[in-house]
Amino acid sequence: MEKGFTSLEQLLQHPVFHHFGELCRIPHPSFQEKAISTAVCSWARRKGFETWQDDWNNVFIRKPASPGYEDRPAVMLQAHLDMVCQKAKGIEHDFAKNPIHLELAGDILSTGGRTTLGADDGIGVALAMALLEDDRLTHPELEALFTTAEEEDMSGAQNVDASDFHARYLVNIDNAVERHSVTGSCGGFGVKFHLPVTWEAVPGQALFYHLKVEGLQGGHSGEDIHRGRGNANIFLIRMLLGARKKTPLHLASLHGGTFRLAIPRDAEAVVMVPAARKNEFLAAVDQVAEALQAEYKAVAANLKITVEETAGPDTGLVTSQDVTDRFIEGMALSPDGISEMNAVIPTVVQSSDNLGEIRLEPEENRLVAIYEIRTSFRSKADYIWDKIHLLARLAGGTCEKFAAYPGWPDHPDSKLTFQVKQVYQELFGESMEATPIHSGLECGCLMEKRPELEAISLGPNCWDLHSPQERLSVRSTLRMYEFLKALLEKIQ
Numbered sequence: 001m002e003k004g005f006t007s008l009e010q011l012l013q014h015p016v017f018h019h020f021g022e023l024c025r026i027p028h029p030s031f032q033e034k035a036i037s038t039a040v041c042s043w044a045r046r047k048g049f050e051t052w053q054d055d056w057n058n059v060f061i062r063k064p065a066s067p068g069y070e071d072r073p074a075v076m077l078q079a080h081l082d083m084v085c086q087k088a089k090g091i092e093h094d095f096a097k098n099p100i101h102l103e104l105a106g107d108i109l110s111t112g113g114r115t116t117l118g119a120d121d122g123i124g125v126a127l128a129m130a131l132l133e134d135d136r137l138t139h140p141e142l143e144a145l146f147t148t149a150e151e152e153d154m155s156g157a158q159n160v161d162a163s164d165f166h167a168r169y170l171v172n173i174d175n176a177v178e179r180h181s182v183t184g185s186c187g188g189f190g191v192k193f194h195l196p197v198t199w200e201a202v203p204g205q206a207l208f209y210h211l212k213v214e215g216l217q218g219g220h221s222g223e224d225i226h227r228g229r230g231n232a233n234i235f236l237i238r239m240l241l242g243a244r245k246k247t248p249l250h251l252a253s254l255h256g257g258t259f260r261l262a263i264p265r266d267a268e269a270v271v272m273v274p275a276a277r278k279n280e281f282l283a284a285v286d287q288v289a290e291a292l293q294a295e296y297k298a299v300a301a302n303l304k305i306t307v308e309e310t311a312g313p314d315t316g317l318v319t320s321q322d323v324t325d326r327f328i329e330g331m332a333l334s335p336d337g338i339s340e341m342n343a344v345i346p347t348v349v350q351s352s353d354n355l356g357e358i359r360l361e362p363e364e365n366r367l368v369a370i371y372e373i374r375t376s377f378r379s380k381a382d383y384i385w386d387k388i389h390l391l392a393r394l395a396g397g398t399c400e401k402f403a404a405y406p407g408w409p410d411h412p413d414s415k416l417t418f419q420v421k422q423v424y425q426e427l428f429g430e431s432m433e434a435t436p437i438h439s440g441l442e443c444g445c446l447m448e449k450r451p452e453l454e455a456i457s458l459g460p461n462c463w464d465l466h467s468p469q470e471r472l473s474v475r476s477t478l479r480m481y482e483f484l485k486a487l488l489e490k491i492q
């Protein structure tokens with residue numbers, strides 16, 4: 001193993017970090033990859049590799065097998081060119097113009113907390129470039145695919161023309177835990193549920209209450225869905241359901257969650273209650289609030305549920321009781337959270353959905369719920385969709401799908417996974433874990449086009465991706481480089 005680097009300048013002379021440093025100089029937010037894509041293309045053409053760039057700015061490179069390796073199955077190294085752009089408070093940085101600032105502290109390469117580093121996934125691109133240009137390396141036919149907009153809609157990988165791929169094995173370098181490779185990912189899509197609203201005028205004897213659920217932990221709609229942290233939208237629906245048993249309800253406003261890919265932390269509603277039912281209403285919502293506090297004590301230390309009297313809406317209108325009932329009933333019956341665990345690897349979620357947003361849109365005269373469904377099998381996702389679709393129909397509403405991306409079902413007998421684990425063990429004397437994950441990867445898009453591919457997702461240790469605290473381990477990157485060299489030499 002190589003010794004540590006004493007300065008950034010010295011680090012940037014290493015082939016992998018040389019390429020990473022060059023990539024950091026070219027701005028590359030999602031959907032603005034033209035310049036970085038063209039730079040990588042020019043580099044590949046200068047090296048004499050067969051290269052193409054398409055309308056989505058994907059870059060494809062091919063290098064023939066080393067002598068004697070012509071019969072081995074071709075390997076594709078794959079990474080994405082775009083990065084998430086986040087900066088710390090008070091930092092001036094224009095991601096469309098400015099290079100990424102680099103700092104080295106011991107083993108850690110970062111921006112010093114200023115902006116995202118873009119090791120996700122610039123380091124994947126850099127590793128592949130260093131491997132391609134290493135003429136001492138023996139390897140089967142090599143292909144490299146660098147995609148775009150992975151962090152947004154995977155439109156690069158979704159639209160790439162895979163008809164001329166030679167690869168049997170796909171090595172995606174977009175993982176952030178060195179000793180835990182990924183062997184499957186979920187696919188999914190968003191669902192929008194609409195319920196048309198009819199309005200009623202506010203009567204004389206009515207009171208309004210502002211119900212607020214705040215301070216849940218939230219998290220990623222896939223990776224954290226099994227943690228039992230609670231969904232603020234569901235909490236609010238439970239309070240409304242409890243109140244509705246005691247009193248008629250009408251909605252003046254409703255807003256929960258901000259994005260379907262995040263588990264909702266906050267939700268709130270203003271409801272109208274007949275003045276004569278005030279006490280029953282308050283007792284009912286308090287009872288549910290107390291139950292929620294008890295149920296989620298262990299995971300929601302900051303949970304705050306408040307019920308305060310407030311003013312009625314300026315419009316003088318609230319949703320009719322019938323519509324309010326149908327929405328509350330629909331949401332109470334709605335699937336949310338884990339649907340099934342993976343039978344082979346019980347720690348991994350196999351299918352789920354996240355009721356990410358609920359809201360009343362008065363201008364559009366509708367109540368809306370937005371979900372994200374995830375599973376490794378499209379058929380299972382369609383089954384969850386069927387349930388939401390049926391609910392919408394029963395409630396008198398409609399439903400539509402959007403932003404679909406394909407899954408990558410885990411293949412327990414994968415020859416590639418076996419070889420990856422074996423080579424890692426031989427090289428480092430340590431085992432590498434390999435399991436599927438409950439979030440999306442571009443492998444799903446590529447395997448939908450070429451189902452015969454076997455895939456794995458790997459990468460060096462990197463922390464706090466998508467935040468200005470993003471940090472990359474230099475040592476782990478060098479280990480990953482050595483590992484990939486050994487894998488390409490031995491793979492059959």
Ligand SMILES: [Zn+2]
Nearest residue numbers: 120121150174
């Ligand atoms: Zn990534």
